[in-house]
Amino acid sequence: MSDFFTTIRRRHSVRHYQADMPVEAEKLHAILESAISAPSAGDLQAYQIGVIEDAAHRAALAQITEQQFISEAPVCLAFCTDAEHSALTFGDRGRDLYALQDATIAATYAQLAAAAAGLASAWVGYFDDVEVTRLLDLPPNLRAVALLTVGYPAELPEATTRRRLDDIIFHP
Ligand SMILES: Cc1cc2nc3c(=O)[nH]c(=O)nc-3n(C[C@H](O)[C@H](O)[C@H](O)COP(=O)(O)O)c2cc1C
Incomplete structure (x- = not known):
């Protein structure tokens, strides 16, 4: 396990994976436990996490998202958000904002945990809601908002740049 700041520095999106190297069950468990330890509004954790390991499902997801690496x-x-779960406590703010924040913070924790465990990942947000809902057979209360591929890398990730801190922070 690497130090937190090293983990952050080393994490990069990876879009080619070693398809024949499975993710160890203990590592997957640690990633999922990390995800659910993320903060959430009112500690409601207004989300569910689909774990897709089946090759046919991954291939279908890759096809409908047009992101081939999902099958690798x-x-x-x-x-997946469960917006109505948050709305029961927080009304519109829970439905429109907190559920999305809960789910995506959990995804962020999972992504960092994967990096700390020596695995690679990529966040996939570009997909058709209707097709993904159908493929994952999601009930009406759930909406997939982020997919995260996890595996051992088969490429050196591309270097990415960031906007300058001065361009991002402001002091009201
Ligand atoms: C909300 C969101 C949506 C994203 N959607 C996709 C996607 O559909 N496909 C993809 O390959 N990467 C996707 N990414 C990954 C970004 O392209 C990537 O994080 C960014 O280019 C910075 O690179 P890095 O992750 O290597 O630092 C997404 C990231 C976020 C946070």
């Missing part, structure tokens, strides 16, 4: 990565996690 041995694991794909689907972070």
Whole structure:
């Protein structure tokens, strides 16, 4: 396990995976436990996480999202909001904002945990809601908002840049 700041520095999106190297069950468990330890509004955890390991499902997801690497990565996690669960406590703010924040913070924790465990990942947000809902057979209360591929890398990730801190922070 690597130090937190090293983990952050080393995490990069990876879009080619070693398809024949499975993610160890203990590592997957640690990633999922990390995800659910993320903060959430009112501690409601208004989300569900689909764990997609089946090759046919991953291939179908790759096809409908047009993101081929989903079929290469041995694991794909689907972070789904349960907006009405949050709305029961927080009304519109829970429905429109907190559920999405809960689910995506959990996905962020999972992504960092994967990096700390020596695995690679990529966040996939570009997909058709209707097709993904149908493929994952989601009940009406769930909406997939982020997919996360997880596996051992088969490429050196591309270097990415960031906007300068000065361009991002402001002091009201
Ligand atoms: C909300 C969101 C949606 C994203 N959607 C996709 C996607 O559909 N496909 C993809 O390959 N990467 C996707 N990414 C990954 C970004 O392209 C990537 O994080 C960004 O280019 C920075 O690179 P890095 O992750 O290597 O630092 C997404 C990331 C986020 C946070």
